[in-house]
Amino acid sequence: MPPQKPYAFATYRSEDDARKAHAQLNGQKLESGGNAVTLYLSYVDSVKNEGEASVRFPEGLTLLEDFVSPEEEALLLAAVDWSTSTEAQKALKHRKVKHYGFEFRYDNNNVDKDKPLPAGLPQECLAVLQRCLHDGLISVLPDQLTVNQYEAGQGIPPHVDTHSAFEDTILSLSLGAKAVMEFRHPDGRAVPVVLPERSLLVMKRESRYLWTHGITPRKFDLVPACEPRSAAPEPDVSSHSGLTLSKRGTRTSFTFRKIRHQPCCCAFPSACDSRGGNASCRPSPPSLPCCHGDAARLEEEYVHRVYDAIAAHFSSTRHTPWPRVCSFLSSLPPGSVLADVGCGNGKYLGVNPQLVTVGCDRSGALVQICADRGFHAFVSDALSVPLRTASCDACISIAVIHHFSTQERRLAAVRELVRILKPGGLALIYVWAYEQEYNKQKSKYLRDHSKQHNGEKSTGVPEESRGPHTEPNVLTSSRLESKHCGDLKDEGKLSVHTNRTAFNSQDLLVPWHLKGRKTQGEEESCCRFSSRGEPSPVSDSSTSSDSRTSPNSKPSPTADANQVPGGTAAPVFHRYYHVFQQGELEELCCGVNGVGVQTSYHDQGNWCVVLQKE
Amino acid sequence: MKLLTHNMLTSHVKGVTKGYPLLIKATEVKVNEVEFNPKFVCRMIPKLEWSALVQAADQLGHREELPGELVADYEKNEDFLKRVHRVLLEVEVIEGCLQCPESGREFPISRGIPNMLLSEDEA
Numbered sequence: 001m002p003p004q005k006p007y008a009f010a011t012y013r014s015e016d017d018a019r020k021a022h023a024q025l026n027g028q029k030l031e032s033g034g035n036a037v038t039l040y041l042s043y044v045d046s047v048k049n050e051g052e053a054s055v056r057f058p059e060g061l062t063l064l065e066d067f068v069s070p071e072e073e074a075l076l077l078a079a080v081d082w083s084t085s086t087e088a089q090k091a092l093k094h095r096k097v098k099h100y101g102f103e104f105r106y107d108n109n110n111v112d113k114d115k116p117l118p119a120g121l122p123q124e125c126l127a128v129l130q131r132c133l134h135d136g137l138i139s140v141l142p143d144q145l146t147v148n149q150y151e152a153g154q155g156i157p158p159h160v161d162t163h164s165a166f167e168d169t170i171l172s173l174s175l176g177a178k179a180v181m182e183f184r185h186p187d188g189r190a191v192p193v194v195l196p197e198r199s200l201l202v203m204k205r206e207s208r209y210l211w212t213h214g215i216t217p218r219k220f221d222l223v224p225a226c227e228p229r230s231a232a233p234e235p236d237v238s239s240h241s242g243l244t245l246s247k248r249g250t251r252t253s254f255t256f257r258k259i260r261h262q263p264c265c266c267a268f269p270s271a272c273d274s275r276g277g278n279a280s281c282r283p284s285p286p287s288l289p290c291c292h293g294d295a296a297r298l299e300e301e302y303v304h305r306v307y308d309a310i311a312a313h314f315s316s317t318r319h320t321p322w323p324r325v326c327s328f329l330s331s332l333p334p335g336s337v338l339a340d341v342g343c344g345n346g347k348y349l350g351v352n353p354q355l356v357t358v359g360c361d362r363s364g365a366l367v368q369i370c371a372d373r374g375f376h377a378f379v380s381d382a383l384s385v386p387l388r389t390a391s392c393d394a395c396i397s398i399a400v401i402h403h404f405s406t407q408e409r410r411l412a413a414v415r416e417l418v419r420i421l422k423p424g425g426l427a428l429i430y431v432w433a434y435e436q437e438y439n440k441q442k443s444k445y446l447r448d449h450s451k452q453h454n455g456e457k458s459t460g461v462p463e464e465s466r467g468p469h470t471e472p473n474v475l476t477s478s479r480l481e482s483k484h485c486g487d488l489k490d491e492g493k494l495s496v497h498t499n500r501t502a503f504n505s506q507d508l509l510v511p512w513h514l515k516g517r518k519t520q521g522e523e524e525s526c527c528r529f530s531s532r533g534e535p536s537p538v539s540d541s542s543t544s545s546d547s548r549t550s551p552n553s554k555p556s557p558t559a560d561a562n563q564v565p566g567g568t569a570a571p572v573f574h575r576y577y578h579v580f581q582q583g584e585l586e587e588l589c590c591g592v593n594g595v596g597v598q599t600s601y602h603d604q605g606n607w608c609v610v611l612q613k614e
Numbered sequence: 615m616k617l618l619t620h621n622m623l624t625s626h627v628k629g630v631t632k633g634y635p636l637l638i639k640a641t642e643v644k645v646n647e648v649e650f651n652p653k654f655v656c657r658m659i660p661k662l663e664w665s666a667l668v669q670a671a672d673q674l675g676h677r678e679e680l681p682g683e684l685v686a687d688y689e690k691n692e693d694f695l696k697r698v699h700r701v702l703l704e705v706e707v708i709e710g711c712l713q714c715p716e717s718g719r720e721f722p723i724s725r726g727i728p729n730m731l732l733s734e735d736e737a
Contacts, residue, residue: 296734335657337622356658358619364729371726376619380730384737386626388634 006222006245009047018043033247055191058183060205062137063193067200068128073175077252079124080147095154100145102259104165111144111165113259121145121256128173129256137202138169142256150179150215152248158184158214161203163264163272166257170208172201173256177249180221183211186270188571194223197251209268220245288405288494288507295405302509302576303403304362310514310573311365315345324603325398326351328428328610336393339420341382341413342400346370349377355394360385382413387420394426399606402431402577405507410578411591414611418595421613426598429589430606434503434579443605446500496574506581509574580607615712615728617670618702621662623728625714625721627736632716635666638673639720640710645676648703655695658702659688671701 012018026041057063068076082096100121102111121129125145132138144166148156161170174195181201183191191211195201203213225242264274271277289295307314325348332338334354343349343359344366350357350373359377361367370377380386382400395417404410417427436443497508585607586600599610625633664684671677678697688694711720712728721730 293734335654335661337661354654354657356618356661358622360730362731364727367727368725376616378615378619378623378728378730381732381737384626384732386623386730388622388624391622 006243009044057193058185058191058207058211060203061183061193061207062202063195064200064202065196066198067131067173068175068198070198072127073198075124076128076173076254077175079122080252082149095151095156096149098147100147101142102144104144104146109162109165111259113261125254125256132171132200137171138258140167140258142171142258144257144259146255146257147252148255149250149252150248151250152219153217155215155217158182158212160210160212160271161208161257163209163260163266164274165260167260168204168208168266169258170203171256172203173254174199174201175252175254177251178223178246179215179248179251180223181213181215183207183213185211194221206268209266210271219248221248222246292406292409295409298405298576299403302574306512306573306575307363308365310512311345311363311369313514314512315366315369318345318347321347321351322398322430322603324608325396325428325430328396329355332394332426337391339385339387339392339395341385341395341397341417343367343370343377344399346373346375346377348396348398349373349375358387382416383409385416385420389419390422392420392425393422394428395420396428398428398430399432401429402579403575405576405578407588410588414589414592418592418611418613423613425613427595427611427613428608429585429611430603430608431580431585432577433602433605433607434506434581435602436502436605445605446502494576503579507576507578510577512573512575514571514573582607585609615707615723615726616703617667617705618658619728620670620707620712621667621702623712623730625716625719626730627714627717627719627732630714630716633714635663635669635715636712636721637715638670638707638710638712640674640707640723642707642709643674643676644706644708645700645704646706648699650696650699652692652695655699655702656689659684659698667701671705674705674707676701676705
C-alpha cells in the first residue's frame, strides 16, 4: 500500500460476504460528482492504526465559524470586480488576486507604503470589520485588503506574511467554498486547518510571525467526516477515524491587514525581515569557510550527513552511467587497476568488468549499496585515500570535487588522485559546471525543468515562489565578476539554489527533496483524480527515476509534493556545491606537480578533464 | 572485504611509513561462490603484492596451499589459478578489523565494508 495516500477500509461480518463484495465491486466504475471513478478493493491483514494524537492549532491561531451570514457573503463576493484581470493571468490559470488600500508587491514581498491605492477598502467590508473591532479581535481598523480567488486545483505556496509590511493581527475571511490550509513550523511540524465557508481565521503571534501557511493546489482535500461543532474550535483532521474527501469549490478569501510603519519588533527574529531573519522554514545558512576546520564542519553538515540520509533515494536516481565516462572506462586495457574515488552507489564500478576496480566513498550508506551489488568498496575520505602511492593504472572522480568548500581542499583532492596513479596513469574528473548552457545547448539539468521528473542532478522541484510563476533566467556562459552576487549574498552567506535553473553564484546549497516510494507527477491531487476526470490506478511504488508519470496527472506549478492533511511534508536537504567556471578545473589541475591535462571538455552540464601522470 | 581489496589498502595514518600490508583480525569470514574467469585472474596476478596476499590468506586460515612465491608459467596452471581466484575473490571478511602494522590503529570492518576514515588529528 503506497504511503501518504487516502484509503477507506470496509469490514464484513463473514469471509463469504467479503468475497462477494470483492467479486461484485472490484473494478466497478462509478460516477462521482461528474468524475468517472473505478473502485479497487484489496484484502489487508489488519488496519494499521496510524492515529496520531489530535494536533493542536499553532499558537495565536483562532478560527471563528459562521462569522458572516450567507447574505453578507453574497454581498462581499459581488463587491469585487474581477473584470480587470488580464488575459495572461487567465491563461496561466493562477489564482486571481486583487489589492485594496495598498498594493502588495510580489517581487519584494512588501508593500509600497508611500503609494496608497486611490480607492480604500470596499465599503461592503465595513460591517464585518466593525464586528471584528467590537469582538476585540483587532484594536485598529485594517487599511489593506487582499482578495484571493482560488478555483479547484489552485493554491498558494507556504509563506509567512512579511513582518515589516504588516502589524500582528491578520484576518482572513473564507467565502464561497471551504478549503484546507496548512500551517508549518520551522521544526517540521505541520497542522492542517479546515477553513469552512463564511469562517474567519485570525492569525496572531506565532501563527502569524513564525509558522508558514499555504494552500496546496489540488482538487480534493481530506477533511473530517463529521461536521465540526462550533463548540470545538479545533477540527481534528489528523485523526484517521472519520475522514472523507471534500471536493474543492471556488473559494474567495478576504485578507485584512494593518500596514506597519515602524520596524517589526516581534518575538521571532529568525523569521523577521526587520531583523535580518528570513521567513522560510530554514535555519540560517552558513558562510563560506575560511579554514579547514570550518570547511570540514560545513561539508559534514551539507554533504556527508545529507548523502547518508538520502542514500537510497539518491541511488535510485543514479542508474544511468554517462556515455563519455563509459568510453573512458572501456578504453582502459583489460586488467588495469581502477580506483573510483567518490563512487557513490557504484554506478561505474561494473561498467568495464575486465578492470580490477575498487571504489571508495565518504558515505557509509552509499558504500553499503555498492557492497549489496557485489562491488568492492570501502569508506574513506577523498582527501586521504588509503591506497598506496602509484598503485593504480587509472582513477575516476565523477561529481565529487565540487563538494569541497575551499580551493585548498579541492586542490588536495586532485593531488590524492594523482598520487595513487602509476606513472603514465590517467585520471578522469567531472565537476558540476557553473555554465549550464554551453554552445547554446541547455544541459539536461536545465531541460528537465519543464518535465518534473527525477534527473541525474537532483530532484527537480522548483522552489516555492509567490505570485505568478516566472520563467527562470538562463545565463549564457559568461565570466563571473568577482563581486557579482546572486545566490551569494553580500554578507558571504551561502544561499539556496532554485533547482533546474541557471546558477547565480559558484558557492551554493542545492535542495534535495527526499521522496518515499511515490512517483513524480502526483502533486496535484491526493487521490489521483485528474483534470480529465479519469482516476489513475494506484501505481506500483517504483523508485526508478524513469518510472512513468501518470499520463493523466498534471504537474503542479507550485509543487510542494507529498502534501497530505495530517501528514508531514517531504523533508528537504541541502547539499553544498562549488560549481566550476570554464577553465577553472584545468587551472586547478595545473596547480598539481607531475601531471598534465590531456583532454578537457564540457559534458552535460559538467566540466571534465583527463589528466596524465608523468 | 575481499582479499583483492585488502591487497590494495594501506594505512594512511599521519607519519606512518610502513603501513602496508594491514593486518587482518577477522571475527567473521564467509566464502562465496564467484564465477571463475581464468583470463581475469591471470591479468590480476601481476598487479598484486604476492607476499601480502599470502600473508593475508594465512591470517584468515584460507591459505589454500598458495606458494610463498609466484610460480612460473602460472597462466596455464588452471588449478593454481582456481586457488588464487578463491583466495582473492571468494573469501570475504564480514566482521573484524584491519590493523596498521606500524601504529596499531584499527580500522573496523562491518557488514563486509572496511571503514578507513581517519579522525582530524590522524589525517
